[in-house]
Amino acid sequence: MSARTTPSIVIIGTGFGGLGMAMELQKAGFDDVTILERAADVGGVWRENTYPGAGCDIPSPLYSYSYEPRTDWPKRFSEQPDIQAYLREVAEKRGLISKIRFGAEVTAAEFDDAAGTWTVSTADGATLTADILIPAVGQLSRPALPNIPGIGDFQGESFHSAEWNHDVDLTGKRVAVIGTGASAIQFVPAIQPTVQRLTLFQRSAAWILPKPDIEYRSWHHTVFAYAPPVRLAERFAFWALCEFLSLGIVDVPAIRPMVQRLATWHLENQVQDPELRAALLPDYPAGCKRALFSNNYFPALTQPNAHVETSAISEILPEGVRTADGVVHGADVIIYGTGFKGTEFLWPMRIAGRGGRKLEDEWDGGARAYQGMSVPGFPNMFLIYGPNTNLGVGSIVYMIESQARYIRQAVQQIAQQPGRVLDVRAEVAEEYDTQVQQRLERSPWTRCSSWYRTAAGRITNNWPGTVTSYRRQTRTFALPDYQVVPAAGDRPGL
Numbered sequence: 332m333s334a335r336t337t338p339s340i341v342i343i344g345t346g347f348g349g350l351g352m353a354m355e356l357q358k359a360g361f362d363d364v365t366i367l368e369r370a371a372d373v374g375g376v377w378r379e380n381t382y383p384g385a386g387c388d389i390p391s392p393l394y395s396y397s398y399e400p401r402t403d404w405p406k407r408f409s410e411q412p413d414i415q416a417y418l419r420e421v422a423e424k425r426g427l428i429s430k431i432r433f434g435a436e437v438t439a440a441e442f443d444d445a446a447g448t449w450t451v452s453t454a455d456g457a458t459l460t461a462d463i464l465i466p467a468v469g470q471l472s473r474p475a476l477p478n479i480p481g482i483g484d485f486q487g488e489s490f491h492s493a494e495w496n497h498d499v500d501l502t503g504k505r506v507a508v509i510g511t512g513a514s515a516i517q518f519v520p521a522i523q524p525t526v527q528r529l530t531l532f533q534r535s536a537a538w539i540l541p542k543p544d545i546e547y548r549s550w551h552h553t554v555f556a557y558a559p560p561v562r563l564a565e566r567f568a569f570w571a572l573c574e575f576l577s578l579g580i581v582d583v584p585a586i587r588p589m590v591q592r593l594a595t596w597h598l599e600n601q602v603q604d605p606e607l608r609a610a611l612l613p614d615y616p617a618g619c620k621r622a623l624f625s626n627n628y629f630p631a632l633t634q635p636n637a638h639v640e641t642s643a644i645s646e647i648l649p650e651g652v653r654t655a656d657g658v659v660h661g662a663d664v665i666i667y668g669t670g671f672k673g674t675e676f677l678w679p680m681r682i683a684g685r686g687g688r689k690l691e692d693e694w695d696g697g698a699r700a701y702q703g704m705s706v707p708g709f710p711n712m713f714l715i716y717g718p719n720t721n722l723g724v725g726s727i728v729y730m731i732e733s734q735a736r737y738i739r740q741a742v743q744q745i746a747q748q749p750g751r752v753l754d755v756r757a758e759v760a761e762e763y764d765t766q767v768q769q770r771l772e773r774s775p776w777t778r779c780s781s782w783y784r785t786a787a788g789r790i791t792n793n794w795p796g797t798v799t800s801y802r803r804q805t806r807t808f809a810l811p812d813y814q815v816v817p818a819a820g821d822r823p824g825l
Contacts, residue, residue, distance in 0.1 A: 337361060337362065337746060338361070338363065338461075338462035338745050339365075339460070339462045339463070340361060340364045340365070340461055340463045340464075340465060340742065341365050341366075341367060341449065341451050341461040341464050341465065342364060342366045342367070342466075342467055343366075343437050343451075343464075343466045343467060343680075344366075344367075344368065344375060344466070344468045345366055345368040345373035345374065345375060345418075346373075346376055346377065346378075346467065346468075347375065347396075347727070348375070348467035348468075348715035348716045348731050348734075348735075349375070349465075349467035349715065350366075350373065350421060350422055350425075350427060351715070351728070351731045351735050352465055352467055352715055352731075352734075352738065353366055353427050353430065354398075354399075354425055354735075355732075355735035355736060355738070355739045356739055356742065357425065357426075357427075359742070359743065361739075361746075365430060365432060365459065365461070366430050366431045367431075367435040367437055368431050368432065368433050368434075369434070369435065369436035369454075370433065370434075371433050371434060372415075372419065372433070373418050373419055373422050373428075374414075374418050374419065375418075376469060376471050377411055377414045377415040377418060379494075380411060380492070380493050380495075381411060381495055381497070382492045382493070382495040382514060382517070382518045382521075383495075383517075383518050383521035384410075384517035384518045384520060384521035385514070385517055385518070386408055386409060386410040386414075386517060387408060387409055387410075387414060388513070388623065388624045389408075389725070390407045390565070390566075390569045391404040391406070391408065391409040391413075392562060392565045393570055393573075393726045394409070394726045394727075395417065395728060396728060396732070397729075397732060399421050399424075400562060402552055402555035402562060403547070403552040403556075404547055405546065405547060406544060406546050406547060407543070407544050408542060408544045408624075434455070435455070435457070436453055436454040436455075437451055437452070437453055437454075437680055438452050438453060438679075438680060438681065439451070439680060440452070440466075440681075440682050440683070440712075441682075441683040441687075442683060442684050442685055442709065442711075442712075444685055444686065444818070445818065446818060447710070447711070447750070447752045447818025448460050448461060448462055448818075449461050449462070449711065449712070462711060462745065463711045463713070464712045464713075465714075465738065466677055466715070467714075467715035467716065468677060469716050470671070470716060471671040473671055473672040473678070474491040474492075474494060474667075474671055474672075475672045476667055476669060477509065477510075477644075477667065477669050479509075480645070480646040480647070481646040481648060482647045483647075484647055484648065484649050485647050485648070485649060485651075485662075486649040487662060487664055488663070488665075489665040489666070489667070490666060490667070491666075491667045491669070492514040492515070492518055492666060493514070493671070499664060501526050501664060502526070503525075503526070503527045504526055504527055504664050505526070505528040505530070505651075505661055505662050505663045506522065506526045506528070506529050506530070506663065506664045506665075507532065507651065507652050507662035507665045507666070508529065508531045508532065508665075508668055509532045509644065509652075509666070509668065509669060510534075510667060510668035510669040510670065511533045511534070511535070511537055512537070512668055512669070512670050513621065513670075514668045514670070515531070515668030516539065516623045516625050516628045517625070517628075518666070519531060519628060519631055519632070519668075520625070520627040520628055520630070520631040523632075523634060523637055524634075526636065527636065528636055528638070529631075529636060530637075530638050530640055530652075530660050530662065531637065531638070531640065532640050532644055532652065532654075533639055533640065533641055534643070535614070535620075535779075536610070536611050536613040537613065537620065537622075537623050538590070538591065538594040538613050538620070538622045539594055539597060539598070539622070539623045539624070539625050539628060540590070540593055540594050540597060540623070540624050541593075541597050541626060542624040542625055542626045570726070570729070570798075573725035573726065574725070574797045574798065574799060576724040577722070577724045577796065577798070579618060580723050580724070580774050580775065580776075580795060581770050581771075581795050582796070584775075587616060587775065590622060595612070598612060598629060601633075602632070602633055603633070604633065607632065610639050610641050611639065615778060616775055616778060617775070618723065618774075618775035618776075619775045619776060619778045620779060620781045621723055621781075622724075640654060640660065642654035642655050642656045642658070643655040650662075652665070670782050671782065676694065676698040676717065676718060676791070677690065677714075678691070682709070682712075684706070684709035684710070684712070685708050685709070685710060685754070688708050688709075690709065693707075693708065696787065697718075697787065697789035697791045698717070698718040699719070699791070700717045700718045700760070701755045701759060701760040701763050701764075701812070702737070702763065702804065703716075703717040703718055703719050703720035703794070704717055704734055704738065705755035705760065706755070707755050707756065707757040708754065708757075710752035710753060710754040710816070711745060711753055713734075715731060715734050715735065715738070716730070716731060716734070718791050718792070719767050719771075719790070719791065719792065719793060719794055719795075720794050720801070721783070721792040721793050722793070722794060722798065723793055725797075726798070729798045729802075730794070730798055733798070733801055733802045733805050734805065736805070736806075737805040737806075737808055740808035741808050741813075744810060744815075748815060750817060750818060751815050751816060751818065753813045753814070754813060754814045754816060755812060755813050755814075756812060759813075767795060768789075768790070770795040770796065771790045771793070771795045773795075774790070774793075774795050776793060
């Protein structure tokens with residue numbers, strides 16, 4: 332590593348994670364920061380997902396930076412344009428735009444053992460070198476298409492919800508929607524009124540809770556701006572509710588039936604048809620998959636032009652979708668609401684650490700990282716929103732702030748010891764992973780398949796506890812957990 336008091340840092344991504352990390356470093360006086368962004372604007376997942384009805388299921392007073400509150404959110408549960416605008420405004424206000432290289436898609440990063448630096452390569456053939464590498468690309472950046480025979484044979488328009496084709500007019504069309512995850516819950520009610528026929532192909536139903544949304548009026552904005560304790564009280568109330576529900580994941584399982592009863596009441600209250608109600612009732616316990624929030628999803632499915640199809644899909648035909656019962660469901664448009672490749676962390680970037688070891692080999696059995704941030708053998712690399720830091724309940728922004736503070740402390744340690752690098756001890760990382768996986772074994776996430784788990788069943792995405800417990804664990808950077816080694820050596824901590 333170069334012998335400078337201010338190390339050079341590369342951050343990958345400009346979503347909540349990348350911008351939050353940059354601001355934390357900025358506050359600590361680290362200015363040699365370059366942020367690489369493959370797109371032409373900031374926003375991460377909130378830039379990419381522009382489907383009708385796209386929004387957040389965490390209230391905006393909580394789903395925002397604690398140190399950058401917005402007092403004029405249009406709604407309690409904000410929609411995609413407002414969230415991306417917020418991120419853009421924050422980046423501009425904090426002077427981060429000048430640090431971002433737009434159109435720079437990272438393809439590879441390699442650690443130089445002799446120099447103790449990272450060489451980052453982009454798709455346009457450019458390279459840059461930095462002392463510290465911080466990937467902040469998130470867990471929901473690569474859309475996943477289902478493995479269905481004939482998926483390429485359909486003659487109509489088809490697209491994934493995360494790559495919404497706004498040039499396709501759905502008015503009066505027969506639309507097939509495949510998937511019933513968080514995205515479909517939002518775009519189905521948005522498109523149902525305009526289509527001729529909406530056929531929703533459901534592999535498994537979702538537990539859906541009522542959404543306590545409101546439109547903020549001008550008087551709300553005035554109170555939030557001039558009486559901050561009111562805004563903070565709303566933030567705290569939702570934070571406390573999320574913490575309470577999070578306890579039900581592992582520590583207080585008695586909470587889960589309460590959630591299930593509320594979701595069942597919501598279904599029974601909104602769907603009168605017993606056959607449709609039965610189809611929309613999940614056959615797995617609450618908590619196994621992320622609970623969703625919606626007030627208009629069930630009503631949309633009760634309309635005359637909507638149909639919920641529970642038979643398995645056998646193949647995609649040029650004219651539509653064939654189900655296992657032999658029925659062909661004609662369609663003009665197919666929309667895939669089938670989620671993301673959440674377990675493929677950092678893919679397709681090629682990351683090589685000490686001695687040329689490949690991250691994909693290290694993660695062959697499933698991604699893992701100490702506190703979700705550090706991987707043995709990959710010195711001076713810290714992940715934002717890495718393995719086992721996703722939440723079943725709560726605001727990921729709160730987790731990101733905890734990680735950014737921890738990494739900032741690591742950067743300060745690196746700055747104090749020029750010519751040396753930090754590499755998390757393998758035994759420390761292994762012990763941590765064992766503890767996390769043991770807690771996860773007690774969670775409801777083991778009881779069904781979801782994007783939280785690899786094909787082998789390992790839960791790579793979620794944190795098995797409250798955000799408070801994670802913040803407490805990461806509050807102080809523990810130098811003894813790391814080797815502090817000369818850039819060109821393999822000697823343990825000095």
